[in-house]
Amino acid sequence: MVTTAEVIIIGAGAAGLMAGVTAGEAGLPCLLVERRHRPGLKLLLCGNNRCNISHAGDARDMIAAYGEPVGTFLKTALTAFPPARLRRWFEAAGVPTCLNRDRIYPTSEKADDVLHCFTDRLRELSVPLLLNCPVSAVTRLPGGVYQVSCGAVVFTAPRVLLATGGVSYPKTGSVGDGQRFAGELGHTVLPLQAGLAGMDSAAGWLPRPAASASLPTTRLTITQRGAAVGTTEGNVLAEGNVLRGTAIFDASRMIARRGWTDFELELDVLPDMSLAAVAARLQQTAGRARGLSRLLTAQGLDLAVADSLAAWLEQRGGDASAWARLLKALPLPITGIRPVKEAIVTVGGVDLSEINPDTMESRRSPGLYFAGEVMDIDGPTGGYNLHAAFATARLAIQAMIGTVARVEQSAATAANRPPTKAGRRGRGKARDATPTSGRNAPGRSVPEEGRPTEVSSSERRRSLPRWKTPPPTGGDESWRQRQRGSKGK
Numbered sequence: 001m002v003t004t005a006e007v008i009i010i011g012a013g014a015a016g017l018m019a020g021v022t023a024g025e026a027g028l029p030c031l032l033v034e035r036r037h038r039p040g041l042k043l044l045l046c047g048n049n050r051c052n053i054s055h056a057g058d059a060r061d062m063i064a065a066y067g068e069p070v071g072t073f074l075k076t077a078l079t080a081f082p083p084a085r086l087r088r089w090f091e092a093a094g095v096p097t098c099l100n101r102d103r104i105y106p107t108s109e110k111a112d113d114v115l116h117c118f119t120d121r122l123r124e125l126s127v128p129l130l131l132n133c134p135v136s137a138v139t140r141l142p143g144g145v146y147q148v149s150c151g152a153v154v155f156t157a158p159r160v161l162l163a164t165g166g167v168s169y170p171k172t173g174s175v176g177d178g179q180r181f182a183g184e185l186g187h188t189v190l191p192l193q194a195g196l197a198g199m200d201s202a203a204g205w206l207p208r209p210a211a212s213a214s215l216p217t218t219r220l221t222i223t224q225r226g227a228a229v230g231t232t233e234g235n236v237l238a239e240g241n242v243l244r245g246t247a248i249f250d251a252s253r254m255i256a257r258r259g260w261t262d263f264e265l266e267l268d269v270l271p272d273m274s275l276a277a278v279a280a281r282l283q284q285t286a287g288r289a290r291g292l293s294r295l296l297t298a299q300g301l302d303l304a305v306a307d308s309l310a311a312w313l314e315q316r317g318g319d320a321s322a323w324a325r326l327l328k329a330l331p332l333p334i335t336g337i338r339p340v341k342e343a344i345v346t347v348g349g350v351d352l353s354e355i356n357p358d359t360m361e362s363r364r365s366p367g368l369y370f371a372g373e374v375m376d377i378d379g380p381t382g383g384y385n386l387h388a389a390f391a392t393a394r395l396a397i398q399a400m401i402g403t404v405a406r407v408e409q410s411a412a413t414a415a416n417r418p419p420t421k422a423g424r425r426g427r428g429k430a431r432d433a434t435p436t437s438g439r440n441a442p443g444r445s446v447p448e449e450g451r452p453t454e455v456s457s458s459e460r461r462r463s464l465p466r467w468k469t470p471p472p473t474g475g476d477e478s479w480r481q482r483q484r485g486s487k488g489k
Contacts, residue, residue, distance in 0.1 A: 005031040007400060008148050008157040010135050011178065012039035015372030015389040016163035017118035022397040024125030032127060033150065034173065035134035040115040041172035042165065051111035052383040053090070053097070054083045054104040062387065066379045067257070073352045074377065077391040086390060093117050103382050138181040144367055159367045159400050163393060166346025166373040167192050178374035179349055186364045188351040193256040195378045196249040196344035198242050200336040205312035206238055206305070213238045213305035219271040220247040221329070222254065223264045230254045233271065234381070238305060242338070249344060250380045252337055256347040257378070265332040270299055275328050282320035289314040292323070345385050349376040359399035360392055369396040
């Protein structure tokens with residue numbers, strides 16, 4: 001069975017949900033399809049279920065934090081939808097936000113509230129959402145129309161948005177199908193690697209036997225051949241030989257994006273104290289492990305890691321100055337980075353050079369758009385990755401709105417053009433009027449940046465996808481009839 005929509009959004013994660021709501025607010029008919037039994041499964045895991053939706057700062061701050069080439073690519077999206085506008089949008093949608101250590105969360109600090117905000121808006125705007133609907137193929141037909149195959153049901157649309165995410169946490173639905181579709185449509189897909197991932201370490205100072213421990217404030221330096229090439233800051237969480245935490249996650253992303261293989265890590269466990277200050281404090285311990293352990297726990301280290309580190313230093317021997325140098329540059333031998341399925345984000349994806357950063361439209365296959373982690377975009381911890389998903393989704397839909405409006409205006413101009421008079425040279429040629437822009441075109445409601453737009457009931461009815469369902473054959477009822485029947489149950 002084949003049905004037709006104006007826009008098909010594949011993937012109902014953070015990017016797909018924002019795209020669906022943005023389209024609904026503007027009255028752009030769309031259909032949202034999701035392979036899993038419910039939308040936003042990975043969204044519920046973000047920020048330890050607290051949903052860190054963005055980071056404090058303006059667009060320039062965020063561009064710098066992403067680094068190259070991601071920051072430059074996201075410039076248009078971030079400028080159009082910076083953190084302040086994202087906060088206003090959520091607050092207008094009924095989800096107030098708060099700031100916690102420069103990270104933006106819903107005030108409730110519940111990821112469920114963010115997900116319900118999106119699903120409620122989809123329902124209010126009559127945007128159809130199909131669950132348990134994995135897409136098997138996306139094909140571009142002659143004439144530029146896309147065919148989206150979902151088993152027994154096939155959809156067609158002039159525009160398709162791929163918002164399928166990366167390949168981390170595959171149980172949430174991120175299995176790399178969007179990258180596969182893009183590759184089959186002629187795009188280059190860069191290797192998919194673990195970003196913001198844990199690391200396996202053979203450090204002798206880790207607690208034994210395996211135990212969970214926390215170093216709340218650290219500075220991690222990445223070195224190559226003795227020279228520092230990168231630095232991250234944050235906490236380190238040790239669970240046996242596996243290290244996680246902000247400092248580790250951000251370092252793993254940097255390593256993957258730069259392609260470093262011959263690197264070493266050094267950990268400053270007392271970054272707020274100078275080397276001289278640490279040495280002076282250690283003089284008071286008289287070289288005793290118990291005194292050193294008390295010093296470390298006073299700085300916030302868990303007792304397990306403080307005792308283990310103190311015992312390790314005592315075994316090595318040396319004076320207070322030697323211990324101080326080690327605590328400021330503690331060797332952290334790494335035996336491996338955790339697999340991509342355990343990572344928070346994916347490094348790699350659809351090559352950014354093949355996507356228009358001002359519209360998120362493919363440069364290779366017109367009418368194909370991208371949003372979120374399906375592309376080769378990723379950011380550090382702290383809300384950057386969710387914000388990139390939201391901002392690119394809004395930009396893609398707004399670009400589609402402009403395209404649709406120009407097409408509609410051109411059609412209206414052609415329909416209203418007076419008939420030409422035959423028989424006189426030069427009068428048989430029709431002249432097209434210059435189409436108006438998508439933002440000012442009549443009949444298309446474009447949302448104000450960062451704020452949900454109320455749509456009247458009549459506009460909402462007009463915004464419903466214009467399904468074109470073939471008549472039933474063989475006595476089988478149509479898709480629309482089955483839908484009506486299911487609603488009545």
